[in-house]
Amino acid sequence: MNPDLQREREKATFESIDLTYVTDGGREKTRRRRYIESLVLNDPAFKHEDFSFLTRNEQINLGAKLSILLEKKIKQYNLHDEDDLKYFRGAFPHHAFLVHHLMFKPSILGQGTEEQQKKWLPLADNLKIIGTYAQTELGHGTFLRGLETTATFDPKTDEFVMHSPTLTSMKWWPGHLGRISSHAIVVAQLYTKGECHGIHQFMVPLRSMKDHTPLPGVTLGDIGPKLDGFLDNGFLKLDHVRIPRENMMMKFAQVTRDGSYIKPVNSRMTYASMVLMRVAFTEGAAKVLSQACMISVRYSAVRHQTEMTPGGGEPQILDYQSQQYKLFPIVAATYAFYLAARNLKAIYTGAQDEFKVGNFESLADLHSISSGLKAFCADACNKGVETCRHACGGHGFLQASRLPYLYGLATALVIVEGENTVLYLQVARYLMKCVSQAMAGQKLPSLVSYMTEERQHQWSVKSQADLHDLSLLLDAYKHRCQRLVTMAAEKLQNQIMSGSAQHEAWNNTHLSLIKAAKAHCHLFVVRSFVDGIRTMDTSESARAVLKSLCQLYALSGIQEHSGDFLHDGYLSGDQVSMVSDFTASLLATIRPNAVAIVDAFDVPDAILGSVLGRYDGRVYEHLYESAKQSPVNKQEVHESYHKYYKPLLQSDRAKL
Amino acid sequence: MNPDLQREREKATFESIDLTYVTDGGREKTRRRRYIESLVLNDPAFKHEDFSFLTRNEQINLGAKLSILLEKKIKQYNLHDEDDLKYFRGAFPHHAFLVHHLMFKPSILGQGTEEQQKKWLPLADNLKIIGTYAQTELGHGTFLRGLETTATFDPKTDEFVMHSPTLTSMKWWPGHLGRISSHAIVVAQLYTKGECHGIHQFMVPLRSMKDHTPLPGVTLGDIGPKLDGFLDNGFLKLDHVRIPRENMMMKFAQVTRDGSYIKPVNSRMTYASMVLMRVAFTEGAAKVLSQACMISVRYSAVRHQTEMTPGGGEPQILDYQSQQYKLFPIVAATYAFYLAARNLKAIYTGAQDEFKVGNFESLADLHSISSGLKAFCADACNKGVETCRHACGGHGFLQASRLPYLYGLATALVIVEGENTVLYLQVARYLMKCVSQAMAGQKLPSLVSYMTEERQHQWSVKSQADLHDLSLLLDAYKHRCQRLVTMAAEKLQNQIMSGSAQHEAWNNTHLSLIKAAKAHCHLFVVRSFVDGIRTMDTSESARAVLKSLCQLYALSGIQEHSGDFLHDGYLSGDQVSMVSDFTASLLATIRPNAVAIVDAFDVPDAILGSVLGRYDGRVYEHLYESAKQSPVNKQEVHESYHKYYKPLLQSDRAKL
Secondary structure, eight states, rough: OOHHHHHHHTSSSSHHHHHHHHHHTSSSHHHHHHHHHHHHHGGGGOOOOOGSOOOOOHHHHHHHHHHHHHHHHHTTTTTHHHHHHHHHHTTTOOOTTHHHIIHHHHHHHHOOOOOHHHHHHHHHHHTTSSSEEEEEEETTEEEEEEEEOOEEETTTTTTTEEESSSGSSEEEEEEEETTTTTTEEEEEEETTTTEEEEEEEEEEEOOOTTTOOOOTTEEEEEOOOOSSOOOOOOEESSSSSSEGGGOOOOOSSOOOOOEEEEOOOOOOHHHHHHHHHHHHHHHHHEEEEEEHHHHHHHHHHHOOSOOOTSSOOOOOOSSSSHHHHHHHHEEEEHHHHHHHHHHHHHHHHHHHHHTTOOOOTTTTHHHHHHHHHHHHHHHHHHHHHHHHHHTGGGGGGGGGGSSHHHHHHHHHHHTTSSSSHHHHHHHHHHHHHHHHHHHTOOOGGGGGGGGGGOOOOOOOOGGGGGOOOHHHHHHHHHHHHHOOOOOOHHHHHHHHHTTTOOHHHHHHTTTHHHHHHHHHHHHHHHHHHHHHHHHHHOHHHHHHHHHHHHHHHHHHHHHHHHHHHHHHHSSSSHHHHHHHHHHHHHHHGGGGGHHHHHHHTTTOOHHHHOSSTTOOOOOOHHHHHHHTTOGGSSSOOOOHIIIHHHHHHSSSSTOO | HHHHHHHHTTTTTTTHHHHHHHHTTHHHHHHHHHHHHHHHHHGGGGGGGGGGGGHHHHHHHHHHHHHHHHHHHEEEEEESHHHHHHHHHTTTTTTTHHIIIIIHHHHHHHOOHHHHHHHHHHHHTTTTOOOOEEEEEETTTSSSGGGGOOOEEEEETTTEEEESSSSSSSEEETTTTTOOOEEEEEEEEETTEEEEEEEEEHHHHHOTTTTOOOTTTTEEEEEEBBSSSSEEEEEEEEEEEEEGGBBBSSSSSSEEETTEEOOSSSOHHHHHHHHHHHHHHHHHHHHHHHHHHHHHHHHHHHOSSSSSTTTSSOBGGGSSHHHHHHHHHHHHHHHHHHHHHHHHHHHHHHHHHHHHTTTTHHHHHHHHHHHHHHHHHHHHHHHHHHHHHHHHHGGGGGGGGHHHHHHHHHHTTTTTTHHHHHHHHHHHHHHHHHHHHHTOOOOOOOOGGGGGOOOOOSSSOSSSSGGGGGHHHHHHHHHHHHHHHHHHHHHHHHHTTOOOOOHHHHHHHHHHHHHHHHHHHHHHHHHHHHHHHHHHHOOOOHHHHHHHHHHHHHHHHHHHTHHHHHSSSSHHHHHHHHHHHHHHHHHHGGGOOOOOOTTTTTTOOHHHOOSSSSOOHHHHHHHHHHHHOOOOSSSSSOOOOIIIIIHTTTTTOOOO
């Protein structure tokens, strides 16, 4: 054990495990997670080579081998609980059936009739078919109405003709589509009786069940190398591929034998289920961020650099205020995002009863914040992982640090499940609707009720002591939202008044709208953190640590966006200076607990996979060990010498 | 040619080539660059496989083959001019001798005696030896005094004993050290007569000239896979390796036969030469950024997404205000950085005459801004490339877009040639010294003279029309600098007055100091842009375009950091709103010229290497062509099927 890390752990003022219960969701969950993870991590069958040393083909092979083993073990251990499956599969991050489990099967379940479920789910559960979800096209992403793939009903044969009419209509990106999947849920424009009825889902067999060759009319493959951390992604071109009518997922809309289209009665539950999907991505962002924090905080406690006083020895870099300000707000954000996701899930669960009786009043409010939260947390995660990587200096560039891989995951969150800018604009559209409602005197849904709250014109913080009051911090965020939302609405209105068409006005207000949407999400996160601390069942020492993190999250946010708060004089320059000073003092408060706080994320070395972030802190030993394994080091004299350098170095000295 | 791109080019209000002359530095330079690049690009011998499809071993082999060919052609064409060499080598970005040419040879030239130069330079020039520069260690980066490698003089044999006394003293990161280099300039602590004299440079042979095996006592290798875009980097452990005394680079300091140490008389010219090195990195940042801009602006003109009005067709994404605000400020920053680098180089050149007569008065001012500028531009480049990548949606994740590779280069700039945070703190230290000088009534050097300028308490902008006045924009930046520098100095002073030790006070003021340093660099960049436009020889239409970009750069900077300007009421909220509105109108002004502006960066397709950024705009065709080449697509049925999936898919249906 590295003595620095040992000392850090000894001086912590709270028990790490108490915070682990917070992120896991309770003591029993932690116990179970550890047990399930240990089933994979203690199993010698899962020991494997470092993925970053392999070619993509080798990665796909090893991924296949271990993923199949993983699924077999799941059956052996008879695991069914959602969390258990998440923990078990999460212990092997290169899992080849993620899209199968998280998108293909849920599509059958969510969009298929009972009969369709009965036919396809057992096959999918037992991996007799391997599926993917094919929505995105070469030329079309978040804007679903623009998808070009067609499914045209042929009443003569009672079949759909699946077709990619253009180059840009090729499916592009679906995970495991190119090389592995035997089937896909294909999203296509439904045509019947010469009329288009918009996008629907179809079960399309892609490869022969006999020999895995592509079926007639199917062209597919891998889309090529990408950023690190990405699974394999594929393309798919369909040339008049016929599937039986029963392969259209017909839980909601239907096409009858004679080709009549029956509209869906109510698809709002589908819409509702998107909320949970986005909560999952928000939790995913928190998870990625927690791993990046663990790596860079632990490394910063081990790394010594630069003398503070001549001859005074090199301090741990975690002692530098600048390093603390890089890392601690990100650690705080990690907890903020966990609590925000949990808060949203709780509100959603509470609303389920209303949904069941057909009351969808709160759905727009919930759906909007779920879109925004995914975007907001993904952005912060992307930026945060990058900051953590840079905080490790050069070593953060090494794959062995795991940070490039985490960066790949983080940055993908920005684009999956809706591109962030598009999502912010969706949130803004909802906010503008709420402004109209408020002006019409209607009561606003709970997450936007701040818009009509009476508020003082100036922040009532008089001294640093006032900054301990979390509700005053919330006030500042609420005021900022109120102002930015109002300002965006006014800008929009002014544009229209001065003669712009609605869509032009909207486009010319993008910047203000996005700013307002971000502020709305930011407020939700701060509020979730504040409320979470108030209501959570934990030790007083752990709560005190969380409170400091919550203050740091809120105050560093004010500092980073001080212009938003100063703009109309709600905050004064002196108050901003107070915020800065208090932020600096919080860094010093958090410093002694920093390692214990990231220990609490409780990711085992084997999952974290980072030479810089290991629990024992023996950073340099692990770096060297890892380098020695590099495939480039296999021969003492590299083959490029024999082939190329030797003739050069040993040729006639005068000539090049 | 994609019709969208064609239309964009037709409607431009200026000639692209005029701006090309600006970034190249003149019409003749552009002509020459194009000619030299064509020598490589039109040469079929340089056609090669896509590097992203190769394993690292294959990359090293191909890099070796083509780099040697490149060097031979340089001799054939008899190229000697610095720029010619830069253009020629720049046309093959995977060059294996970059460290050899840019660090190893300059070390001999800058630190070697005439005799040493005579001995080593011809060998290096003719690639009879291949060298690297080994400074950074596993445990030590930017803080050079902390380096642990020792060079101990042994008077008995007239040799230095080169030694790595600890694990952390291993050299780590030097480019091409592990597999290719035969020699290294090793930076080590010099010991003679039992005394340490700090770090010096030593020429150390690493590998046998006969068979390339490591020499006795030398352990070296590759440090393992990293982020994309990185050349191969190595480690080096020295176990009492003996080199003759004459292998110490003795231009300045010397060790005599009897082991006496002779101090360097004047090494300030070395210090001065660092200025140019950092200018080169600033230019490098601009270059990387220009390529990222070319890719994402061209792609944004080709990509259509989302309807603005129902049924109104999908507009080019470049028409969205949010997309413009992502990209145009980065395009503007690219020009800003080119002009800042050029400005600094000009000031440096102007000061050379003073240096030659021993007048080093302006050196600290220059050295400080060169450190800061590298940090500031590298940060912006890192963030900018990332924004460009995200602006391309999912396709920006593909290696074929080139953006992951550019990101690797961009992010490396943050850490090479001094870690950015450390550099900002160096700048801050200089600024604090200047504050003391100003308080003592001394005249300040020119780049910090804004500190003592009299300035109004409020910005004199009354209407949007005033924002056309570039000197008013400069005023705002100067005021911000003045305030932030003063505030940091006060904070520091207060800490000391309240009893903190100097180093504690410094550490506790890190955040304010870094903020001040960044503002200082930002001002230099804005000023360079403003001055550059005023003095440059170009067409009026091109100057108008540059003026819009300059305004956008300055105004979007005010908007992003509005808190800094609002803090003391120098700007009012209304003025910030004016800035925002004017920024939005600038986006619309720049929009019609956007493609022509990035065309002006004039990077040929073969160097840009991006399917998204090609001149012809046939994005989707190129994406598909590239995907089909992926090595993962070699067999129609992937080997993982035969090995793993087949038994699974065809096993008894009931069991997994």
